[in-house]
Amino acid sequence: MNGATADLWMLLLGLGGVLVAASLIGAILADRKGADNPVIENLNARIKAWWVMVILMGLALTFGKAGASVLFAFCSFAALREFLTLTDTRRADHMALAASFFVVIPVQYYLIWTEWYGLYSIFIPVYAFLLMPIIVALRGDTGRFLSRVAEVQWALMVCVFCVSHVPALLSLQIPGFEGRNVLLIAFLVVVVQGSDVAQYIWGKLFGRTKIAPALSPSKTWEGFIGGALTAIVIGASLSFLTPFTPLQAGAMAFVIVLMGFFGGLVMSAIKRDRGVKDWGQMIAGHGGFIDRLDSVIFSAPIFFHLTRFYWSTV
């Protein structure tokens, strides 16, 4: 067991401890206020889902780049399934949809695995963007062309491109940080999920002023600011896992939280547009898969690019 795996296990054990505590609190609350209370029910369902995520993360991270690539490829697959299920595509889009699942996902994650940054950074936003509409156009059905194509492109950007930047963190080469890149993923995931929990709790306790009532009635300034500060503290205190100083780690956490927040808003707007409340029902209490991933989605590529630009040599 090298230093990175030891640190990672420490982190996972720490998270396990937090979740044990959270599960206990959840059980006590359920006991006192009744298991039927919707807030407590929701809280306990979230805690259960986090258990699953922590265990999965632990498994995947232990197996390194291959494990993380496979795990996130499956996340992309599940997310893409949810996203495309909600789209209003037609028969003429069938080939484009099939290509999304069976060509774009494997190619993107293969490129991630071979660490070909020059191609995986543009394969979906440039090549899939330009080629996908060709497949659709050749079928000759032009009704709502732009919006149908856009749905597939958004699905690919959100569910595949953005998500794939999480395992892509493993391909960075940071001097003095060799072999420890998995910890960058752990940092990102813990900060995002920590910020989500913190925003939820601060919002429940002190939430008054809604930020975007039309989009996401549960998002309040109090919840966001409290959650962001908490996440910055979490980030700074995890700097020992990362190549960042505590100050840098706090700043990174802030960027992650900000992009996660905006990502949540945009994904809410897409859901509103579609007339649904959740992306799906995959994880009990968490809505769909995308509902849990949405904060990671927007922050992953930004975190990746910042880390790559300022710290990585490739």
Add this chain to the structure above:
Amino acid sequence: MNGATADLWMLLLGLGGVLVAASLIGAILADRKGADNPVIENLNARIKAWWVMVILMGLALTFGKAGASVLFAFCSFAALREFLTLTDTRRADHMALAASFFVVIPVQYYLIWTEWYGLYSIFIPVYAFLLMPIIVALRGDTGRFLSRVAEVQWALMVCVFCVSHVPALLSLQIPGFEGRNVLLIAFLVVVVQGSDVAQYIWGKLFGRTKIAPALSPSKTWEGFIGGALTAIVIGASLSFLTPFTPLQAGAMAFVIVLMGFFGGLVMSAIKRDRGVKDWGQMIAGHGGFIDRLDSVIFSAPIFFHLTRFYWSTV
């Protein structure tokens, strides 16, 4: 006058000769069959527009990178204007539209000018893609959210990102080809426009079998194959201008023609979806600006990436 400028002038003079011949033929045809014949009228209007383009290209290329960047920034601006005029955006999109014109275009061409490939290759497809919907979402109007955002994103990809890859050719560093990069632009433009003319003529003469009758009734297999072969011959015979062997130049011409053809199909599909025949009326006989650029749009980034990957050292 160095070697590149001399070659460029040779090319432009050659084109001027071709256009003089074309203008004469056009005048004779108009005289014989009557100037009111719509096909001949269209042909002569095209020839006039090509005169303007050749003169502009000559001016811009003579002034090197700065000239080409400015020329293509204006092309992007004019194209974006046409594209967004046809979109069905709302008041809530106003800031996003303003940012497209006054932030995205200048930033993209500034990055092109500073030759920062790492950023200009992802600025629009990744950053504008993720940030634009945030601006829109914050205004709180979620009706048709995805399709409104998609229209702006498509406009930026087509009119700014793709077009900007033409002047980006100047930033490539090809050993033994120093100072001659402007000729790559000339090669691309001559092949694309030559293929357009050739497809038009072959289609008029032998066109029988329609390729995509629902999208573009004037596109026939005979016209496409004849035009593609002509363009390959043009490309191969221009190889002395380029770092390619005649075979490579012919292959490049083929890729350019193929992408140009597909680009034309996709842009037709978007026009059909919008219920318009042309993008605008900027150039007499050529419809709008985008109608002339559409073949360049899809081929420019592919030509750029192929040249960069196989020939350039940066």
Add this chain to the structure above:
Amino acid sequence: MQATWAGCAPHPRQRVYFANHTSNGDFVLIWTVLPPALRDQTRPVAAADYWLTSPLRSFIGRDVFNAVLIDRRPDARTEDPVAQMIAAADAGASLIIFPEGQRNMTGEGLLPFKSGLYHFARQRPDIDLVPVWIANLNRVMPKGEIVPIPLICTVTFGEPLHLQAGEDKDTFLARATAALIATQGAT
């Protein structure tokens, strides 16, 4: 695949599930989302003129899914479909039927129901008739495509329905159609 029990619970009582029909995989999908206890006692009602045309189909239809195979051709058949369904029900089975009688290729709504559902309900009025809406299965593999796409299919079980006293055929079938459409919205 997701099952939503919107109008009734997955209790192990005898039922007739009637569903919209857009894909050959429809009854497999319903059968799959039923809890094992219910699944074992549930038999699909399927077209003999399709399922008996090859040994493989015959094996799948008769032996794997234990289908009640009826003949859709009134002039060629020897047994009455409704009598076959009643016989299966009297033997204790729950049934899956597609009252549209054929796959709906229009991409929306429902085709007019055949009368079999009414005749069954008239003869066995106590059995629950459960509307079941299947969503997306036709998008997974539209007719003529060869690659299926893994979208999420949902099966929604609506509120059970019974023939009311004195209700005539047209009124009942209209009510059943409306109940199935309402189930679609309950997803």
Add this chain to the structure above:
Amino acid sequence: MQATWAGCAPHPRQRVYFANHTSNGDFVLIWTVLPPALRDQTRPVAAADYWLTSPLRSFIGRDVFNAVLIDRRPDARTEDPVAQMIAAADAGASLIIFPEGQRNMTGEGLLPFKSGLYHFARQRPDIDLVPVWIANLNRVMPKGEIVPIPLICTVTFGEPLHLQAGEDKDTFLARATAALIATQGAT
């Protein structure tokens, strides 16, 4: 900016251009797309209660565009707007008027026309009434925004209209409204 002469040619004859009104820049736009020969003889009819409220506006409205300034407030005005328009027409000017009387903020269609157009047509029935549709100007700079976006605005000139013998006010105004809407489609 693009001008389309769909229903008439830009001949230098006396006309009344009546247009939809979505933006304060509307008459400037029409004025700009008119050929110079026509432009010199064309005067916009504008609201005095807006254009006389500051010295700068007054200078622009009165001296730059040579506007016929009418007062929209029936109780406060000293001159009859229609009489002012007739006087300007009798002096040889073409006019630009916005029969909706105010900017249409609804984002679609037209507001009900004021009666001025009818009264003018009744008194000077020989003058061409040309419907003019202005598209996109309100998208360039919606109310409340500070950055204009450079979209392409189009001005479409439709087929001239005249008051028919015995036509009453409502019929005529309905016909004028329909002609303006039809001009929108002729772009």
